[in-house]
Amino acid sequence: MIHNFNAGPSILPKEVFEEASRAILNFNETGLSILEFGHRTPMFESVVSEAMDLVRELMQLDGNKEVMFLHGGASTQFFQVPMNFLSKDKTAAYLDGGVWGSKAIKEAKLFGNVEVVASSKDRNYSYIPTGYTLPDNAAYFHYTTNNTIEGTQMQGIPSSSVPLIADMSSDILSCGMDFNRFSFIYAGAQKNIGAAGVNLVVADKDFLATGNTAIPSMMDYRQHVANGSMLNTPPVFAIYVCLLTLRWLKKIGGIPAIEKINEQKADLLYSTLASLPMFNLPVPAQDRSKMNAVFTMHDPALEKLFLTRCEEEGMVGIKGHRSVGGFRVSMYNAMPLSSVVDITDLIKDFANKHA
C-alpha cells in the first residue's frame, strides 16, 4: 500500500485513474483514444462544457462568472494576469505571503507598478501577514490562498474595495467560501482538480472587460472566453481528467462534504504532532494549512531515521521543500482519511521508539 503525500502533482481519486486509463484505450465507446480525439467534436465539446458546469455548480458561481481551462500552470498566470490587468500607469497590490506569491510579484513588475502591502518573508513565510491596508486605487489585490511550500493558509477572504485576485492552486475546491467575491481566481490543476498542464480560471465578466487589449491572442482571457477555451487545441487529456475529478467531487457531496474530511485529516495530523515534543510545528496554529502540513524535528539525526521509516512503509512525498526543510504531508481532496490515520500511527510509533 502506497500513500502518496506529494505536494503536486499529487494523488487523485482511484476511480479517476481507472476511468482515465480506460479512455486512453477507448474513449466513451468510440473505439478511439481520448489522446487522438478531435477537440472540435460534439463529444469533446461536451467534456469541456460539463467540466465548466461542474465548476459553476461546485463553487456556486453567480451568472457573472466565466470559467476557462487554459494551457500551462499557475506560473503562466503569474504574468498573464498583469499582462491583462496591469500597466505602467497603474498599481497592483500584492501580498508577499510565500515563495509562489513572491514569484507572482516578480512577474507583475514587468507590466506596471506593484505595491507589496505586507510580507512574511522576514520569518521565511511561516505565517500569514495581517494588519495591512489596501490602496484604494489599486488595479487589483493579488494573494495566494494556500502556500504549498510553507504550509500556511489564509483563513477567510480579506475585505477589499479593489478587485480581488487569488491564486488558489493548492486549496481550490477544498473548503467553502464565497467565490463570487473574487474578480479573478486561478489554479493549476495538479493538486485538487486534475493532472498537470492545465489551469482553471474563474473570472468576473465585468472585470474581464477592463482588461488590456493589444496583447497576444493566447494571453487574452476574453478571446478564450469567446472561444469556449478552444482558441487553439486545448490540453485535451488534462481537461478530461479535470472532468473526472470534478464528477467525483460532486458524487461524494461537493465542497461541504470534502471540507469536513479535510478538517478531520488536518485536525488528526496537527494534534498528533503538537502532542509529541519530538516534533516542531513552525506555523502558528491559526495559519496552518489544511492541505500541506509542514513540520520539523528538533533532532536532525532523527529526521533521517523518520524519513527512512516513512519510505519503508510506503509513505511517499513527505520530504519538505528544500527552502523549508523537515517534512511536508500534503492532504489534498483525494487523500483518504485512512492514509492520514496510517501516517499519524507511524508518527506516534516512531515517537515512542525514539523518545
Added chain:
Amino acid sequence: MIHNFNAGPSILPKEVFEEASRAILNFNETGLSILEFGHRTPMFESVVSEAMDLVRELMQLDGNKEVMFLHGGASTQFFQVPMNFLSKDKTAAYLDGGVWGSKAIKEAKLFGNVEVVASSKDRNYSYIPTGYTLPDNAAYFHYTTNNTIEGTQMQGIPSSSVPLIADMSSDILSCGMDFNRFSFIYAGAQKNIGAAGVNLVVADKDFLATGNTAIPSMMDYRQHVANGSMLNTPPVFAIYVCLLTLRWLKKIGGIPAIEKINEQKADLLYSTLASLPMFNLPVPAQDRSKMNAVFTMHDPALEKLFLTRCEEEGMVGIKGHRSVGGFRVSMYNAMPLSSVVDITDLIKDFANKHA
C-alpha cells in the same frame, strides 16, 4: 475497424496508447499513477532526459542545439517567438503560406516590424509561394513547413542568410532534412510527437543568447533551458506520451524508415485521386503535403454521399477544414499504410459506383 484521419489531435501508435493507459494505473511498477507522480523525481527526470535525447538522435542534432518541452501549443509559440527575438527596432521576415502562418504574423506584429516576403493568400493558400528574397537585416525568417489546413508542404529548406525559424507542428519527424540549418524549430505535439498540451522546441544556443531579456520567466527560453524544461510543473503526462511515441519511432527505424512509409501512403492516395476525374486536387503536385491530403469533388451532391460512405466504413476525420471545404485525409507517422490502402479502395469503389 476505425481509421482515424483526424488532422490533430490525431492517431498515435497503438502501443503508445497501451503503455500510456498502463502508466496511468501503475507507472514503471511504482504503484503510482503517472498523473500523481512528482515531476522532481529521478524517475520523471529520466523521462524528460530520455525524450530529449531521442529528439537529438532522431533529428541528428548537433551539439549546439537545445531541446525543450514547453506548455501550450504552436499558437503559444506564435507570440513567444517574437517576444524573445523581435523588438520595435527590428524587422522579422515571415512567409504567409497558410492560415497558421498568417496567425503567427498577426502575433509578431505586436512585438516589432514584420515584412511578409511572400503570400499565397490570393489563391486561398493553395500553393507554396516561391521567388521571394529575404531582407539581409531581418532578425529571423519564419515559415510553416506544412500547412495542415490547406494541404501544402514546403519542399526543402529555403536558402537564407538570416536565422531560420520554422513551425513544424504538422510534419516534424516525418521526413529527413538538415534540422541543424534552423536556428529555432517548434511543433505542437499533437500530430507526430504525442498528445495535445505540449510543444517541442529545438533551438540553437547561439541564437537563444540573442533573445530579449526582461520578459516573463515562463516566456524566456533560456530559463527553460537552464531548468531542463522544469521551470514550473511541466505537462507531465503529455511529455510522457512524447517519450513513448519517440521510442516507437526509433524502434521502427527512425525518420528514414517513416519517410519511406509516408511517401508510399501519399503516393498511393494522390495517384488514386489524380486518376479519377470525379475528384479535384486543388494543390499543384509539387506543393502537395505528405501529411494532409486535401481534395474536393466536382459535384457537391456527391461530396455528401462520399462523406456518409466514409463514416459508414469507419473513416473518421476526413471532412475538410471549413475554410477549404471538401475533404482532408491526414496521414501522420502513426497512420499505417493499410489504412490508406483501405480509403483508396473505398475511393475507387465510390468512383466506380457514381461514375
